[in-house]
Amino acid sequence: MVILSKLEQEYLLRTIESGMDLADLRQLFLWAQGPLQSLLPHEALLCMQVDGAGQVQRSECLHRRLLDAAALGLLHGELGPRLAQAWRGGRAQPAVLEAEEDGGPLAACRGLLLRSGFENALVVGSAPVEGAASVFVLLGLPFRPGERHGYFLQLLLPYLHMALLRLPATAHVRPGRMAPERALSAREVAILEQVREGRSNEEVAQSLGISALTVKNHLQRVYRVLGVANRAHAVARCLELRLL
Known part of the structure; x- marks a missing residue:
């Protein structure tokens, strides 16, 4: 049983309240870099929507530091889908992958984690409902993630899940938003x-x-x-x- 301190309760409530109506990628990014960072510091948040067979249909990566094309390609193309499959094949509980440890349900993804440049990953997802399941991965936590951090992320899962489902399927610009008048230099x-x-x-x-x-x-x-x-x-x- 996880018992939250008064400060953790305050951070958690603030994160939940501000995450209830996330409707586009901009809002999700600002929430992830604000309230979520206060509760669960991390370098990147990988959001994946999966179908009934466990195949990733959509992948979004929100990161606070610059990631090169190779790292992003690895997250979207190999590490993310492998983590999603490994997590779904386990006990459907929050799972941790660390670069220096070989054990655990996600151990087969250790090599990919090392190649991605992150030291650890915390994975949680929704129930495998056909067409609406999701898996979320926090990467690069500045501490060793454990049961407490998995519990926090599990409590936030409904808000992350609904935010991902609300994102436009083909474009991340909100209705009524115009493209820039010129390209950035x-x-x-x-x-x-x-x-x-x-x-x-x-x-x-x-x-x-x-x-x-x-x-x-x-x-x-x-x-x-x-x-x-x-x-x-x-x-x-x-x-x-x-x-x-």
């Missing part, structure tokens, strides 16, 4: 990639060899192009449009 995308990693204007400037004022000016132009008001919304909008 390579410099703007490079700045946004570092903003997504949580870097300040000064850190981005130092990395790219430009001034902090130039970074600020680039971001202001990006806000106008995307129709957003701040850094977090800019990153979420780019994810919504698959620009990052």
Whole structure:
């Protein structure tokens, strides 16, 4: 039996209340990087919708640090589906996979986890209902996940499941949202990639060899192009449009 502290109860309630009406990828990203991070810190959240045979029909990855194309391809194409199959073949309980351990129901996925660049994964999913089942994977937790963390994620499962079902099937732009008036430049995308990693204007400037004022000016132009008001919304909008 898991007994929650007063602070954990507060974090959990806040996470549940803010996750009840998630309706698009932008909202899901902001929730995952806000309330969910406070309760269960992680580097990436992989959301998969599976059919009655356990085949992944849809896969979305929300990540707080920059992942290259190879890592994303591995998550979507190999590790995610393998984790989903292994989890569904087990006891339908939260399961942990760690890079340095060989045991457990997910052990066959250990090599893929190492290749993905993550040290651990926490997996939970809904019951195998045909056409509506889902599996969620938290990757890169900064601590060794255990029963307590699996319990938290299991409590959040209904809200994650419904959010995934609500996402538009073919496009992640909400109705009424227009595409940007122009494509973002390579410099703007490079700045946004570092903003997504949580870097300040000064850190981005130092990395790219430009001034902090130039970074600020680039971001202001990006806000106008995307129709957003701040850094977090800019990153979420780019994810919504698959620009990052």
